[in-house]
Amino acid sequence: MQEEKLKKILRELEEINATLKSKALERAIENVKIALHGEKVGSEGFEHSYIRSKLIERIGGNVYVESEQTGLSKLGFRPDLVMIKDDEVIIAEIETDKSRALKKMRKVAKLMDRLKSHPIVANRRLKVIFALSKWDDRILDFAKRCGFEVLLFEGGDLRKP
Known part of the structure; x- marks a missing residue:
């Protein structure tokens, strides 16, 4: 209310x-x-920062925010979050714009083989999560075809589609 x-x-x-x-x-x-x-983190907007904190709260593990220190940026993109939890590496992208979400998904899809062979992923499973505040069926279908997990931001919380 x-x-x-x-x-x-x-x-x-x-x-x-x-x-x-x-x-x-x-x-x-x-x-x-x-x-x-909540407070804004870095140059991203308030909604982006809030979604980031919700993802960290939901997933946990060792968290690298704007994961420059992981070395993944050398592959051509810098994920919003890299989380290592047990035997899994979770790369999370947060998007608040539909066109940017689809563009980022295409980019990550092209990099999947290189991501899987990156040292930080060695001997671990790789999961890619897109947390979206704006989406449509085309975006959700593309994510499903690529094997990405999607979380939708609605009503102040994250949910699966």
């Missing part, structure tokens, strides 16, 4: 600010987003 009120207030503030372009309103919008999604 309170979350819906905050979302309504956020929409109203954003509509007003589209016309006024006020620094004070921008700060108010940021504060409402913090109330809804």
